[in-house]
Amino acid sequence: MTSIILDRALRARCDTFLHGHGPITPRLWMERMLAMPEIDLAGDEYNAGPGIDLLQGQVAELLGKPSTLFFHKAVVGQQAVLFAHRERTGRRLVAVHPKSHIAADESDAVERLSDIRLVRIGPDDAPFTLADLQGVKEPLAAVVVELPLRNAGFRTPSWEELVAIATWCRGQGIAFHLDGARLWETQPFYGRSLAEIAALADSLYVSLYKGLGAPGGALIAGEAAFLETLQPWRSRMGGNLYTAFPFVLGGLYGLRHFLPHMADYHAHAVALAEALATRDAPWAADRVMCNSFRLVWPVAAPALAAALARMAREQGVWCFGRVIPLPVRDHCFTEMVVGEATLAHEPGTIANRFARLLAAARG
Amino acid sequence: MTSIILDRALRARCDTFLHGHGPITPRLWMERMLAMPEIDLAGDEYNAGPGIDLLQGQVAELLGKPSTLFFHKAVVGQQAVLFAHRERTGRRLVAVHPKSHIAADESDAVERLSDIRLVRIGPDDAPFTLADLQGVKEPLAAVVVELPLRNAGFRTPSWEELVAIATWCRGQGIAFHLDGARLWETQPFYGRSLAEIAALADSLYVSLYKGLGAPGGALIAGEAAFLETLQPWRSRMGGNLYTAFPFVLGGLYGLRHFLPHMADYHAHAVALAEALATRDAPWAADRVMCNSFRLVWPVAAPALAAALARMAREQGVWCFGRVIPLPVRDHCFTEMVVGEATLAHEPGTIANRFARLLAAARG
Numbered sequence: 008m009t010s011i012i013l014d015r016a017l018r019a020r021c022d023t024f025l026h027g028h029g030p031i032t033p034r035l036w037m038e039r040m041l042a043m044p045e046i047d048l049a050g051d052e053y054n055a056g057p058g059i060d061l062l063q064g065q066v067a068e069l070l071g072k073p074s075t076l077f078f079h080k081a082v083v084g085q086q087a088v089l090f091a092h093r094e095r096t097g098r099r100l101v102a103v104h105p106k107s108h109i110a111a112d113e114s115d116a117v118e119r120l121s122d123i124r125l126v127r128i129g130p131d132d133a134p135f136t137l138a139d140l141q142g143v144k145e146p147l148a149a150v151v152v153e154l155p156l157r158n159a160g161f162r163t164p165s166w167e168e169l170v171a172i173a174t175w176c177r178g179q180g181i182a183f184h185l186d187g188a189r190l191w192e193t194q195p196f197y198g199r200s201l202a203e204i205a206a207l208a209d210s211l212y213v214s215l216y217k218g219l220g221a222p223g224g225a226l227i228a229g230e231a232a233f234l235e236t237l238q239p240w241r242s243r244m245g246g247n248l249y250t251a252f253p254f255v256l257g258g259l260y261g262l263r264h265f266l267p268h269m270a271d272y273h274a275h276a277v278a279l280a281e282a283l284a285t286r287d288a289p290w291a292a293d294r295v296m297c298n299s300f301r302l303v304w305p306v307a308a309p310a311l312a313a314a315l316a317r318m319a320r321e322q323g324v325w326c327f328g329r330v331i332p333l334p335v336r337d338h339c340f341t342e343m344v345v346g347e348a349t350l351a352h353e354p355g356t357i358a359n360r361f362a363r364l365l366a367a368a369r370g
Numbered sequence: 371m372t373s374i375i376l377d378r379a380l381r382a383r384c385d386t387f388l389h390g391h392g393p394i395t396p397r398l399w400m401e402r403m404l405a406m407p408e409i410d411l412a413g414d415e416y417n418a419g420p421g422i423d424l425l426q427g428q429v430a431e432l433l434g435k436p437s438t439l440f441f442h443k444a445v446v447g448q449q450a451v452l453f454a455h456r457e458r459t460g461r462r463l464v465a466v467h468p469k470s471h472i473a474a475d476e477s478d479a480v481e482r483l484s485d486i487r488l489v490r491i492g493p494d495d496a497p498f499t500l501a502d503l504q505g506v507k508e509p510l511a512a513v514v515v516e517l518p519l520r521n522a523g524f525r526t527p528s529w530e531e532l533v534a535i536a537t538w539c540r541g542q543g544i545a546f547h548l549d550g551a552r553l554w555e556t557q558p559f560y561g562r563s564l565a566e567i568a569a570l571a572d573s574l575y576v577s578l579y580k581g582l583g584a585p586g587g588a589l590i591a592g593e594a595a596f597l598e599t600l601q602p603w604r605s606r607m608g609g610n611l612y613t614a615f616p617f618v619l620g621g622l623y624g625l626r627h628f629l630p631h632m633a634d635y636h637a638h639a640v641a642l643a644e645a646l647a648t649r650d651a652p653w654a655a656d657r658v659m660c661n662s663f664r665l666v667w668p669v670a671a672p673a674l675a676a677a678l679a680r681m682a683r684e685q686g687v688w689c690f691g692r693v694i695p696l697p698v699r700d701h702c703f704t705e706m707v708v709g710e711a712t713l714a715h716e717p718g719t720i721a722n723r724f725a726r727l728l729a730a731a732r733g
Contacts, residue, residue: 019412033413033615037400049382050396079442080608116606120483216612223612243479244607245443249579249586252396253616 011312011330013319021325025357028220028265029348036222040256050252054241058255063226065262066213071202072228076237078246079254081212081225082113085186087240088210088227089123089149092182094236098148102126104135106158107186109151120244123148134164137171150176153186154193154204160292160301161189161342166197173207185211191266192218192297195273209233215254218269218298218346219261224254265347272298275354276345282358288365289341298345302361306368308332308339314368324360374675374693376682384688388720391583391628392711393688399585403619413615417604421618426589428625429576434565435591439600441609442617444575444588445476448549450603451573451590452486452512455545457599461511465489467498469521471549472514483607486511497527500534513539516549517556517567523655523664524552524705529560536570548574554629555581555660558636572596578617581632581661581709582624587617628710635661638717639708645721651728652704661708665724669731671695671702677731687723 018030040046048057059077067075078084093099101117103110105127109117117123126143129135134156152172155163164172176183185208187193194201205211205228215224227234241247276298280291283302292301304311312330319325327341349357381393403409411420422440430438441447456462464480466473468490472480480486489506492498497519515535518526527535539546548571550556557564568574568591578587590597604610639661643654646665655664667674675693682688690704712720 015412015415031413033411033613033619034404034409036413036615037404037409041397041400041404046397046400048396049378050394050399052378078608080611082606082610083608114602114605120606222615239477242477243445243483245441245446245609247445248443250396252399252585256396 009332011308013312013316013328013330015328017316017319018325018328021319021323023322023324024348025324025326025352025360026328027344027346027348029346031220036253036257039260040253043256043260045256045259050250051255052250053247054251056252056255058252058259062255062258062262065259066226067228069201069262070205070211070213070228071200072205072211074231074234075226075228076234076241077251077255078225078227078241079223079248079251080246081188081214082116083241083244083246084225084227084237085109085151085184085212086117086120086244087237088184088212089117090121090240091233091236092149092184093121093123096148096182098146099123100126100145100147102128102140102143102147102150104129104153104156104159106131106156107151107153108157108188109153109186111158132159133162134159134168136164136168137175140172140175147179147181149182149184151184151186153188154190155297157189157299161297161299162293163193163196163296166199169207182209184208187211187213189214189217189297189299191269192272192299195270196296215258215261218265218272219258220265220346221257221261222253224251224258268347268350269298271350272345275350276300276343278354279343279345279357282354283361286358286362288358288362292340300343301340302343303333303338303340304365304368305338306365307337310368310370311339311341311364314364317367318364372695374671376675376679376691376693378691380679380682381688381691384682384686386685386687387711388687388689388715388723389691390707390709390711392709394583399616399620402623403616406619406623408619408622413613414618415613416610417614419615419618421615421622425618425621425625428622429589430591432564432625433568433574433576433591434563435568435574437594437597438589438591439597439604440614440618441588441590441604442586442611442614443609444551444577445479446604446607446609447588447590447600448472448514448547448575449480449483449607450600451547451575452480453484453603454596454599455512455547456484456486459511459545461509462486463489463508463510465491465503465506465510465513467492467514467516467519467522469494469519470514470516471520471551472516474521495522496525497522497531499527499531500538503535503538510542510544512545512547514547514549516551517553518660520552520662524660524662525656526556526559526659529562532570545572547571550574550576552577552580552660552662554632555635555662558633559659578621578624581628581635582621583628583709584620584624585616587614587621631710631713632661634713635708638713639663639706641717642706642708642720645717646724649721649725651721651725655703663706664703665706666696666701666703667728667731668701669728670700673731673733674702674704674727677727680730681727
C-alpha cells in the first residue's frame, strides 16, 4: 500500500496542468504579493500587525465567529485547541476518526507532546456517526470532525448527521471542534453558508493553503477568551514567527481570488465525475462532496504511474503526482483536486484524456 | 521591571536608523529575494527542495559539521534536540542558564511539551562556569550554552571556559548543545573560525534572522544520523511547512550579504562603546562580546522613552524600540545592536547623539 510518488522534476518541465491551481513557483507567489495593495502595510512581528488583523477580521466575519487567531501551521493550531480543552476540563480524552489527519498524519503529535489520548471511532472508509460517538463511554474533553475526511476519500457527514453530532456534544458539555482543512471547498456541497456550518462548532480550523493557494497558514476561529488561551501553546510550538507576511499576504490573496470560485470547483468536479461514468475510464469512488474526490483506476499502480510519467514527458501534461495502490488486484487510486488549473479544461476533455491514460496504462 | 515599548507607528515614519540592519519592509524583503538567482529554483515542499539543500549545505560547510537541518523556528529545533537526547539517553534533565532563552523566553515550552526538566545553573548576570556545572549531581541528558547570553547582556564564556565545559561534557558522556542564536555575531570576538567553535558542540543552532536578516528560520547542525531523529519532532511542532521559500531565500541572502560583515559590526560596536566612555553619555555595561551590548542610561526609563519618542517624531531618527528599567533608581538600559544601518553612522557621531539624548531625558 505504499504510494508511488512521481518525479517532481518531470512536473517542472510540464506546461499543461489539470490538477488544483497548478504549480505556484516562488517567483509567481512573490509577484502576486507585490501586486497586492496590502504589500505596503507594515510587516507583522510576532503575530501582530495590520495584515494579520485584516486577515483575522475577514475570516471571523466570513465564519460568523467572534474571533480568529492566526497560526503558521494547522498541526500547531489544532493541538493548541486540544491542549486548551484539556486544561479547561481536566479531561484528557479526545474523539477523532482513525483516518483523520490528527490521528494519521502528524507523527502522533498530540499523544507525544501531551498526555491527551485519542479515542479513534468510525469505520476506515467513512466519517463516524452520532451512534459511533455515543459508543464512547469515557468522559471526553472534545470531539473533532474533519471536513471532509480526506483519507476516507474526501467524505463528509450529511448535514443532518453533522447537526446531530454538534447538538449531542453541546448537550453533553463536550467541546465540538471542526477540522475544516477543506471547509471552503466543502461549503458548496452543504449549500449552507460558511457561518451556518461554523455555528455548529465551538472552534474550527480553516486553512490558507490548499484551496486558498497561500504558501501556508491557518486560522482557528472561536470565542475570543478561548483563543487567548491558545497563545502560549502557539508560542511553545514555534508559532511565534518573527514575521509571517508571506503567509498572511498569501491568505488575503486567496480570500480575494480563489474563495469566490469554490462553487465552480465543486461543480466542475461533479461534472468530471459524471463524464467519467460514461466512459471506460477511472471512476469517482463516492459522491463528490467538495472540489476533490478519489479516482479509482482499474489497473495496477506501477502501470498507471508509468503512463502518467510518459504523458508528462511526451505531452507536457501533469495531473497526479501520487498513485496509491488499493487492496484489490490491479486497482489503484489518485486524488483528483479541482482548482483554477482544472477549470481551464472541459470535464469531457479531461474524461477523454483519463480514458486514454487508462488505455495506455493497460498497455 | 516592565519594559517600555515605543510606538511602532513612530518607527514607520522615521528615515534615519541607528539600530541593526534598519527596518526591512515586506516589499523590500520580496524585492531582494526576487533579485536573487535562486528565486528560479523549484520551490521547497515539506522541507525538501533545491533551495533548502543549498542552504543546509552552505551552513554545514561554514560550521564544519557533517550535516544541518532546516527549521522554521529555533524553539522547535532546540526542543527537538533535547527530546532526541532524552530518547537516546533515557535521561530527562537538561542543564541551562536561568536567563537563557530556553529557560526564560519560551513559555516553559520544553517542560510543558515533554517530561524534560531544566536544571537552571549560573548567576543571573553572567554565563555559568564549569564549576557551576560540576555542582549538578544528577545525571544530565544534555548541557546547553547560549552564545551569547542575551538576557545577561550579550555575554559569552571565555574561550578557555567554553573549551573546558565542552571537554567535561565529552568526558562525562553528556551531550553538549550550543544555542548559537548569535553565533555569527560572536565569532569575531572569539577570533576563532566558526568551525572551531562548532567543533566543541555535539549539536548547535544557528539563526537565519537577527544578524543574517532573513524573515525567520534556523538550522541545527550535527551528525546526520542524529539530525534524522529530529525530523518527527519537527513535524509534530509545526515544522513541516508546505513551503518555506521566503525563509530559505532570506537565509541565503543573509549568508551572502550580511555574514561577511560580522567583524565590521563587532568592531563598530567596540568603537561605539569606547566613544561613549569619553562622554557624559550611557555606557556599555560589559565588555563588548558581539555586535550587541547593553547600554546603561543613568536616567529613569520613562524619561528616556519620552526623549526617544521625541527624537523619532521631531528628527525622524530611530534607535531603540524598548527601554528596560534597572533595579537602581533612575537607571535603565537599552540593547544596542550594530548592523548595516548602524555602519552608516560614525561611532563618534552616534556617541554625541546619545549624549544629547541623555541630556534631553534629564530635562
